Amino acid sequence: MWGAAKKGFAAPFLMRQDQHMADLVEGNKTLLRLTLISESDRTPRDLSGGSANLIFSIDGAAATSVSMTLEDPANGIVSFRFSPTQLTPGRMRADVESTDSAGNTVRATDIISLLIRRKVT
Numbered sequence: 001m002w003g004a005a006k007k008g009f010a011a012p013f014l015m016r017q018d019q020h021m022a023d024l025v026e027g028n029k030t031l032l033r034l035t036l037i038s039e040s041d042r043t044p045r046d047l048s049g050g051s052a053n054l055i056f057s058i059d060g061a062a063a064t065s066v067s068m069t070l071e072d073p074a075n076g077i078v079s080f081r082f083s084p085t086q087l088t089p090g091r092m093r094a095d096v097e098s099t100d101s102a103g104n105t106v107r108a109t110d111i112i113s114l115l116i117r118r119k120v121t
Contacts, residue, residue: 022117024092027084036076036098039109044076049101052078056094058116068096089118 024030036045036052052068064086068078078096094112099105 023114024082024087024116026087026089026116026119028087028119029081029084030087031079031081033071033077033079034096034112036078036096036108044074045098045100047073047076047078047098047100049073050099052096052098054080054094054096056092056112058088058092059090087116089116092116 032054036047037043038045047070050070050073052070053065054068055063055065057063066080068080071077071079078098092112092114094114096108096112097105098108
C-alpha cells in the first residue's frame with residue numbers, strides 16, 4: 001500500500017499561517033503536487049513507465065477523474081494544474097490512483113481534503 005504523503009501547492013504568494021483559512025481559491029489555476037510513497041517502507045513509489053490519476057469531487061458532486069503529470073516518476077512526484085472552471089467553492093475530497101510499469105494499480109490510503117473559498121469580487 002502507499003500514501004500521498006507530501007502535498008505542495010505552487011502559489012503566487014504565501015500568507016502567514018494565522019491568516020490561512022482556505023486551501024484553494026475558486027477560479028485559480030492552482031498546481032497540486034504530490035509525492036506518492038510506500039506505506040510499508042516510506043520510499044517513493046516508482047511510476048517510471050506508469051501513470052497517475054486524480055479523482056476528485058466537490059461537495060459530493062459527481063467525481064471527476066483527470067490524468068496527472070509525472071514530474072519525477074522514479075521518485076513518485078506527480079502533479080495536476082486545475083483549470084479555473086474546476087475550482088468551485090466548497091469542500092474537495094480527492095483520491096490518487098497510480099499504475100506502475102507492471103500494471104499494478106493502487107489507490108492512496110490518504111484522502112485529500114481541501115477547502116475552496118469564493119474569490120472576493
